[in-house]
Amino acid sequence: MRTYTIAVLVNDQPGVLQRVSGLFGRRGFNIDSITVGASEEIGMSRMTIVTSGDERVIEQVERQLNKLIDVIEVTCISASPMVARELAFIKVMAEASMRPEILGVVETFRASVIDIGTHSLIIQVVGERGKIDAMIELMRPYGIIELTRTGMTAMVRGNHQQ
Template identity: 75%
Template sequence: MIKHTIAVLVNDQPGVLQRVSGLFGRRGFNIESITVGASEEAGLSRMVIVTTGDEKLLEQVSKQLYKLIDVIKVVDVSSSPMVARELGLIKVSADPSVRPEILGVVDTFRAAVVDIGPANMIVQVVGDSDKIDAMIELLKPYGIRELTRTGLTAMNRSSLRA
């Protein structure tokens, strides 16, 4: 099975996310992550969907997406070199005695502490999924109290031609 990252340009209308995700569910395709936000053009949103399957599944998904009225464009971003990022927020137990150790992990990953409380701190890490997974593993011994991740967002790299 191959992991595919698909960018879908859609009209910014109520119910579009439900129709797109419903299409995946009805066809038995799993969505590993989905992010939605504004695009470069007013009135359009970009969905970045990560799913797993073979080339036939990808072709079938693309054809089904194009049948939806609000879908403008479907691109397999993972078919070319791409830049992909995810954001993770990790609330970790951080008594004052272990904070220097945690800050060492934060610095190593070029992450940032975005909140500090009496017994916890929240760390923000941005990068590919492997980077976030690795940071989570290193912070587990301190006690992860809460964790949230955005899901992947991606776009193709610029070509060498202008």
């Protein structure tokens, strides 16, 4: 089973996200991550969906998505050179004595501290999934209080469009 990234241009209308995610659920496909936001065109949004399956499953997903009324364009961008990033906030226990050690890890990962509390830090890390996973694992021994991730967003490199 392989991971695929699908870019979907949709009308910015209420219920579109629910119809797209419902299609995956009805077909028994899992969504590993989904991000949605404004696109370059007013009134349109772009979804980045990461899912797993074989080539036949992805072709079926693309066909089914194209049948939805508010879907304008569906492109599997996994085969193209692409830039893909995810964002995570990690709130970690950070007593004064541990902060230099934690800040060393933060610096190594080119992450940043975005909030400092009396007993905690919130770290922002941006990168590919593996980088986020590695940062989370390194923060576990300090005590992760809270964690949130955006899911992946991606774009085809260079002069190519979705």
